[in-house]
Amino acid sequence: MTTTTPETARTTVPTEPGKPRRPRLRIDFRQYGILAALAVIIILFQILTEGRLLFPGNVNNLIQQNAYVLILAIGMVIVIIAGHIDLSVGSIVAVVGAIAGLAMQQWGLPWWSAVLLAVLAGALIGAWQGFWVAFVGIPAFIVTLAGMLVFRGFALVLLTGGTISGLPREFNAIGSGALPTVGMPDLVTLAIGAVVSIALVAQQLRTRATLRRLDLPRERAVSFWIKIGIAVAAIMYLCYLLSYNRGTPIILLILAALILIYSFVLNRTVFGRHVYAMGGNLFAAQMSGVKTRWVNFMIFVNMGLLAGLAGVVSTARAGSAVASAGSSFELDAIAAVFIGGAAVQGGVGTVVGAVIGGLVMGVLNQGLSILSVDAAWQQVIKGLVLLLAVAFDVYSKRRSGR
Amino acid sequence: MTDSILTMKGIVKDFNGVKALNGVDIEVARGEVHAICGENGAGKSTLMKVLSGVYPHGSFDGTITFDGKDVAYRSINDSERDGIVIIHQELALSPYLSIAENIFLGNENARAGVIDWNKTNLEASRLLARVGLDENPATKILELGVGKQQLVEIAKALSKQVKLLILDEPTAALNDDDSAHLLDLINHLRGQGITSIIISHKLKEIRRIADTVTVIRDGSTISSFPVEDTDDIETRIIRDMVGRPLDRQFPDRTPQIGEEKFRVEHWNAYHPVDTTRKVVDDVSFSVKAGEIVGFAGLMGAGRTELAMSIFGRSYGTHITGRMFKDGQEIQARTVDEAIKHGLAYATEDRKRYGLNLIGSITVNVSAAALGKLAKLGIIDRHREYAVAEEYRRAMNIRTSSVSALTGRLSGGNQQKVVLSKWIYSGPDVLILDEPTRGIDVGAKYEIYGIINELAAQGKAVIVISSELPELIGLCDRIYTIAEGRLTGEVARADASQENLMRYMTAARSEGATKS
Numbered sequence: 035m036t037t038t039t040p041e042t043a044r045t046t047v048p049t050e051p052g053k054p055r056r057p058r059l060r061i062d063f064r065q066y067g068i069l070a071a072l073a074v075i076i077i078l079f080q081i082l083t084e085g086r087l088l089f090p091g092n093v094n095n096l097i098q099q100n101a102y103v104l105i106l107a108i109g110m111v112i113v114i115i116a117g118h119i120d121l122s123v124g125s126i127v128a129v130v131g132a133i134a135g136l137a138m139q140q141w142g143l144p145w146w147s148a149v150l151l152a153v154l155a156g157a158l159i160g161a162w163q164g165f166w167v168a169f170v171g172i173p174a175f176i177v178t179l180a181g182m183l184v185f186r187g188f189a190l191v192l193l194t195g196g197t198i199s200g201l202p203r204e205f206n207a208i209g210s211g212a213l214p215t216v217g218m219p220d221l222v223t224l225a226i227g228a229v230v231s232i233a234l235v236a237q238q239l240r241t242r243a244t245l246r247r248l249d250l251p252r253e254r255a256v257s258f259w260i261k262i263g264i265a266v267a268a269i270m271y272l273c274y275l276l277s278y279n280r281g282t283p284i285i286l287l288i289l290a291a292l293i294l295i296y297s298f299v300l301n302r303t304v305f306g307r308h309v310y311a312m313g314g315n316l317f318a319a320q321m322s323g324v325k326t327r328w329v330n331f332m333i334f335v336n337m338g339l340l341a342g343l344a345g346v347v348s349t350a351r352a353g354s355a356v357a358s359a360g361s362s363f364e365l366d367a368i369a370a371v372f373i374g375g376a377a378v379q380g381g382v383g384t385v386v387g388a389v390i391g392g393l394v395m396g397v398l399n400q401g402l403s404i405l406s407v408d409a410a411w412q413q414v415i416k417g418l419v420l421l422l423a424v425a426f427d428v429y430s431k432r433r434s435g436r
Numbered sequence: 437m438t439d440s441i442l443t444m445k446g447i448v449k450d451f452n453g454v455k456a457l458n459g460v461d462i463e464v465a466r467g468e469v470h471a472i473c474g475e476n477g478a479g480k481s482t483l484m485k486v487l488s489g490v491y492p493h494g495s496f497d498g499t500i501t502f503d504g505k506d507v508a509y510r511s512i513n514d515s516e517r518d519g520i521v522i523i524h525q526e527l528a529l530s531p532y533l534s535i536a537e538n539i540f541l542g543n544e545n546a547r548a549g550v551i552d553w554n555k556t557n558l559e560a561s562r563l564l565a566r567v568g569l570d571e572n573p574a575t576k577i578l579e580l581g582v583g584k585q586q587l588v589e590i591a592k593a594l595s596k597q598v599k600l601l602i603l604d605e606p607t608a609a610l611n612d613d614d615s616a617h618l619l620d621l622i623n624h625l626r627g628q629g630i631t632s633i634i635i636s637h638k639l640k641e642i643r644r645i646a647d648t649v650t651v652i653r654d655g656s657t658i659s660s661f662p663v664e665d666t667d668d669i670e671t672r673i674i675r676d677m678v679g680r681p682l683d684r685q686f687p688d689r690t691p692q693i694g695e696e697k698f699r700v701e702h703w704n705a706y707h708p709v710d711t712t713r714k715v716v717d718d719v720s721f722s723v724k725a726g727e728i729v730g731f732a733g734l735m736g737a738g739r740t741e742l743a744m745s746i747f748g749r750s751y752g753t754h755i756t757g758r759m760f761k762d763g764q765e766i767q768a769r770t771v772d773e774a775i776k777h778g779l780a781y782a783t784e785d786r787k788r789y790g791l792n793l794i795g796s797i798t799v800n801v802s803a804a805a806l807g808k809l810a811k812l813g814i815i816d817r818h819r820e821y822a823v824a825e826e827y828r829r830a831m832n833i834r835t836s837s838v839s840a841l842t843g844r845l846s847g848g849n850q851q852k853v854v855l856s857k858w859i860y861s862g863p864d865v866l867i868l869d870e871p872t873r874g875i876d877v878g879a880k881y882e883i884y885g886i887i888n889e890l891a892a893q894g895k896a897v898i899v900i901s902s903e904l905p906e907l908i909g910l911c912d913r914i915y916t917i918a919e920g921r922l923t924g925e926v927a928r929a930d931a932s933q934e935n936l937m938r939y940m941t942a943a944r945s946e947g948a949t950k951s
Contacts, residue, residue, distance in 0.1 A: 248818050251837070303813045304806045311803055314792030321750060321781070321789045322804040322857070323772040381794045 067426070068375055068387060072394050079401030086404050087397070090279035093272070098210055100396035101285040102127065102348040102360075104389050106367035107374070108296050109340035111388035114371050115300075115313045116333050117380030118174035122163065122181030123341040123367060127360030128189035130156050130345030135198035135355030138205065145205040153342040159185060160338015161331070168330035182364070189357045199354035208288075209351030212281040219277035226282055227273030230290075231266045238262055285347060289389075292340075297385045309333065313380030369416070370395055373423040394419070441466040441600060441631050447486055447498035456482045457496070458655040464600070464648075469622060469632045471646035471663065473639075473673050475848070475876035479655040480635050484602055488515045488522050503599065519599030523589045523606065525874070529577045536560035536573035539592045563591040567621055583614025590621065601625065602633045605874060607641060611734060611902075619645050637876050639670045651676040678878040686909040687881065689888040693912065694725035696763070697896035698865045703757030705745040711753055715741045717920040719757075723865065723896035728887060730911035731900045732936050738920035739900045740784055743867045747781035748774035761864065775804060780863035782854050784870035784900070786847075790854045793843030797835060798824035800842050800853050805861040827856040832882060848879030855886060866890060867898045872906065884910060904933045916940045 079087045086092065106123050113120045130152045137148035159181070166177040216222050238258070245252040252258075276282055300306035308329045311319040320326050344363070349355050374391030376383030395416060402412045442464040449457040457479045464470045474480050485491050487500060489509030500507050502518055509515045512522075529538045536556050545555045560573035569587040577585060586606060593601055603622070607615040622632050623645055636642055642649060643665045650660040651673060658676045663669055699722035707713040715738050723729045733739045744751035746759065748771035759766050761777060768774035774781075783789040791800050801824045802809055809820050824838040831852040835845060842853055851871065858866060868887065872880045887910060891897050901907050907914050908931045916924040916939035924939030 244818060248822065250818060250821055251839075302815055302817065304810050304815060305813060307799065307803075307806060307815060310795065311792055311799070314795045315788075317789045318792050318803070321747075321771060321783060323748070323770075323775045324803075325770070325772060377794075381792070 067430070068373065068390050068394070068423070071423070072390050072397065075394060075397050075401070079397060079404075083401060083404045087401050088275060090275045090277075092400060092404070093275045094212075094279045094283060096396055096400050097283050097286050097289075098351060099400075100392060101209070101289060101351070102344040102363060103366045103370055103395065104289055104392045105292060105340055105344040105347060106363060107370040107388040107392045108292055108385055109337040110364075110367040111371045111374070111376055111383045111385055112296070112300065112309055112333055113174070113337050114368070114376045115380055115383045116309050116330065117313045117316065118167065118330070118333070119368065120163075120174065120178045120334070120337050121364050122159075122178040122185060123337065123344070124360040124363035124365075125182045125185035125189065126156055126159050126338060126341035127345040127348055127363055128357055129159070129185045129192065130342045131349035131355040131359045132189050132192040132198070132357065134205075134346055134349055135201065136192060138201055139198050145202045148205065149208070149346050152346050153339055156342015156345060157335050157339040160335040160341070163338065164331040164334030167334055168327045174334075186357075186361075189359070193355060193357040197354045197356050201350070201353060201355075206350050206353050208284060209347050209349070210353075211284050213284065213287075215277075215281035219274070220281040221277075223273045223277040223282045227270050231269050234265060234269070235262055285351075288343075288347070293385060293389055300385055305329065305332065310381060313377075313382070315381075366392075366395060369420045372427075373420060375427060377427075378424070391423075394423075439466045440464060441503055442487075443499075443501040444483070444487065445499045445501075447483065447496060447500075449482055449486055449491060449496040455655055457486065459657070460498075460652060460655065461657045462650050462660070464631060464633060467626060467629055467631055468647040469626055469634060469645050471642040471649040472633060472635045472652060473637075473642065473649055473677055474652035475677055475878045478652045478677070478876075480652055481604065482655075483652070484522055484604065484633075484635070488512050488520060488602070516596055519597055520602065521593035521596055521598045521600070522602040522604065523586070523593065525605040527582070527585050527589055529585055529588060531578035532576060534574045534576055535564065535571060535580075535588055535591075538577055538588060539563060539573075539595050541592075543596065559595070560591070563594050564588075566594060567591045568617065568624075581614075583610045583617070586610065586614070586618060587621070590625075598630060600631045600633065602635075604635045605637065606634065607636065607638060615641070637874070639673055642673065643669060649673060653677060674877055677876065685877075685881070685905075687885045687888055689891070691726065691728075691912050692892065692894075693727045694894060696722050697725040697727075697761065698723045699760040700746060701758045701760070703742065703746065703759075704755065705741060705752035706754045708751065708753050715752060715920050716745055719917070719920075719922050721915055721922065721925075723898060725864075725894045725896055726891050727913065728891050728897045728899060728911045730907035730914035731898065731917055732904060732907050732914055732940055733900075733917035734902075734940055737917045737940065739917055740869055741920075742917065743781055743869055743898070743900060746774075747771065747779055747867065750781075775861055775863075778862070778864035779867070780804070780858035780861055780865070781867045782858050782869060782871060784873060786850055786854050790857075791842050791850060794841060796824075797828065797833065797838040797840055797842055797845075797853055801827050801838075801856045801860055804857050808860075808862070823860060824856075827860065831856050831886065848875045848882075851875055851879070851883065852886075855883070859886075859890070863895065865896045865898070867900070869900045870902065871899060872901070872903070880906075904936055907931070907936070908933070 076087065110120060110123070133155050134148045134152040137143040137151050138145060143151065163174075163177050163181050166172045167174045213222055242252055242258065273282075300309065308319065308324045311322070311324055312326055312329060316326065345360065348359060352359065370392035371383060371388045372378070372391070373394050374383070374387030374389070376387065398416055398419060399412065402415065407415075440463050442462070444460060444462045447457050447460040448455065460479065460483055462472070462483070472480050472483070482491075486496050489511045492510040493508035500509075502520065507515075507518065530541065533541070539560050540556055545552045545559065557573045564571060564573060567587045567590050569584055569591065571580065571584065577588065580588070590601070606618055610618065619641060622634065625632065634642070634646065642663060646663045648660065649663050651658045653676065661672070701720045703716055703719045704714065705716040707715050719742055721729070731739050731742070741751050745755050746768070748768050749755050750771055759768065766777045768777055768779060787793065792803070798821055802820050806815060809816050809823070821838065827833065828835065828838050833845070833849050833852045833856070835849065842850055845853065855868075855871070871887065872883050875883065887897055887899065899907065899910060908928070912928050914926045914928075914931055914936060915922055916926070916936055918940055924936075926936060926939070
């Protein structure tokens with residue numbers, strides 16, 4: 035028997051003629067399961083609230099109120115895939131909010147440089163924590179537990195005078211503003227929806243064409259079109275709702291950009307692959323030449339940066355900087371990531387999943403508030419949902435073998 | 437018909453339409469040692485999981501009769517209650533607990549939840565005496581070597597009134613002495629009426645201790661026959677396992693040896709924790725292009741430590757020495773640098789250091805050479821898939837698709853993924869550490885073919901192995917190593933198991949002092 039060992043890859047895949055061995059792409063139930071859960075929860079509350087859940091104003095609020103969790107969840111999912119955790123993000127939100135507030139009120143900086151400064155401060159804090167985790171080798175749980183105390187303390191120190199309010203209108207617009215509107219329903223929002231839908235279809239068709247050209251496995255045409263149909267319908271419905279309120283929230287654009295960028299980073303870049311590899315088997319990643327320290331460091335720098343951005347967004351939404359801002363945000367973000375299908379041991383998780391997980395929590399909050407459920411009971415319900423989501427995940431993993 | 441303790445009939449088990457077992461029949465007589473042989477992926481482990489209730493009754497077809505009655509186990513607890521105990525390849529002991537605590541873990545000598553330590557230690561000593569392990573029951577597991585841990589596992593099984601003891605590759609990680617001791621013990625237990633099933637790739641062992649062997653291939657029973665200690669039996673088992681007579685264990689090869697490719701001079705490394713202990717002591721060697729060079733040594737001789745300290749200093753501290761490739765001195769302070777210089781190291785422990793088991797075959801194959809597939813940090817995933825698909829074909833990795841998780845593959849196929857990963861990284865010097873550990877005969881032959889092919893491409897190949905026949909059959913030259921030092925260098929023509937073993941056990945001669 036001889037064995038050939040290919041040294042370099044040819045660009046075309048040699049195929050066995052007359053034998054269409056083309057495995058169909060299996061549906062990722064982990065991801066679609068959580069999407070289905072979101073749909074069920076939305077429909078449930080839509081019925082329970084007699085249609086009030088999806089009032090245009092409520093949808094607008096849903097997006098703006100939950101933007102900070104979604105931003106944090108995007109950073110947190112990367113941290114968790116790599117097998118770490120970050121408990122400090124809530125405190126970073128507070129201290130960054132304080133810095134932004136001071137920058138504008140006391141140091142007289144224009145709003146945009148205050149935003150830059152705040153995000154940079156977040157990244158620096160991330161670098162500090164990344165240093166301890168990556169280069170000193172202290173578990174992230176401990177480093178960020180310390181960070182949680184330290185940065186909350188700094189927020190209190192910076193804001194000894196109490197709240198800083200009266201922030202510039204442009205700054206507040208980041209959290210609560212919308213794009214200019216034209217008419218009612220707003221044509222700008224509808225146009226954005228149409229453009230996004232077309233771009234989505236075009237992009238999906240192009241990917242599919244590439245797959246066909248290279249003869250790689252691709253899903254059935256029927257399910258492909260059904261999925262695209264659902265996605266387009268959801269996008270257009272969202273835009274339709276928003277167009278009857280105040281138009282496209284600015285934060286929605288920021289979020290959309292972050293989701294696209296970070297999905298790309300995790301799925302398509304070497305950095306993203308290294309994150310998954312380290313979560314899957316740290317030793318194997320090291321022995322394959324992954325610079326694990328630098329990857330760990332960058333993961334925390336990135337988390338700090340996104341926490342800084344979340345700090346800006348939540349301060350802008352509140353219109354003031356408070357030392358108590360961001361408390362328990364870390365728990366919301368972690369919950370969103372796990373509801374979104376990330377594995378506790380690391381190695382598994384997606385940006386889209388984390389965002390959907392965050393939306394599940396958001397819709398629950400919103401729906402329960404509309405139903406005027408007591409805040410105490412809201413907590414109980416949210417806790418149980420988290421538990422059930424992870425239990426379902428564990429159960430389905432056990433079912434699928436091993 | 438003899439009195440049989442276990443009968444499994446028509447066992448069929450499928451995973452999402454893929455039949456792992458397709459009609460296995462096995463009959464084990466009371467009080468015998470019954471060997472199960474088969475290639476990796478033949479279904480041995482699945483069969484044992486069916487028997488022990490890991491796959492609960494109802495998730496498979498077929499009947500199991502144990503000790504005269506039909507059984508329907510729903511969990512391991514059910515089967516253990518009937519006296520069926522499995523000892524897995526990866527031992528399941530808690531390192532920070534004592535021997536006694538481990539033996540009675542989950543089965544404590546307790547009254548009202550309070551443990552009776554006197555009784556525990558006393559019974560533990562009795563059990564240890566039965567398995568011939570002379571250790572204090574209060575000793576912590578982490579202080580024991582693998583061989584002794586294996587014995588603790590067996591003591592634990594005895595504490596559960598075992599009737600049928602199943603050993604999965606029991607000697608895979610043991611040295612010859614420990615293996616011999618273990619086999620004697622199994623023999624001894626047979627005398628006490630305990631039936632054993634032993635899953636093993638080592639035909640010499642099967643010849644020695646088994647009464648009957650059942651051969652499984654592709655999920656079906658191929659044959660079952662009594663074992664005698666003869667070469668004919670070995671030949672017959674191999675023939676049934678692979679489905680073809682395997683007259684040669686090693687593929688033919690005409691060495692084409694070129695210039696020196698890689699040289700290491702005066703290499704030293706110290707233990708990472710106990711930094712006064714010299715683990716690699718003044719080692720110098722060289723490998724030529726197209727040459728296969730073996731490293732022979734007993735467990736703990738420092739073979740893996742040597743290889744890992746060379747490969748980007750991934751083991752050890754205070755490493756000194758010089759390295760040359762194609763005559764040029766090179767530095768490899770990190771794994772990344774080592775890979776860039778064209779070195780590759782396929783680890784002996786593929787599950788721990790080699791593979792991302794929850795990642796697909798594709799991501800594992802590309803893991804060491806993502807740079808080749810990426811532009812500006814962005815991976816060309818279509819090409820990546822094509823590469824994985826190409827290696828699946830070239831290396832004959834048996835899987836439904838390259839998107840399958842590597843954790844689901846059999847050992848031999850996992851090893852092929854590890855090799856694919858390192859071959860794709862385009863190395864000039866490959867260090868293969870125990871490349872055929874835990875792999876069946878057929879897959880071994882394939883791996884040997886791959887190694888030969890690599891040498892034929894002009895690469896320098898270093899093979900570390902505990903199996904001397906493998907080194908002798910494969911290598912052009914063999915270095916022996918003992919206590920961190922090179923003790924001999926033997927050309928293929930002069931190599932015999934006897935002279936290699938003599939060098940491997942060579943006592944420290946000249947002035948090598950422990951610093």
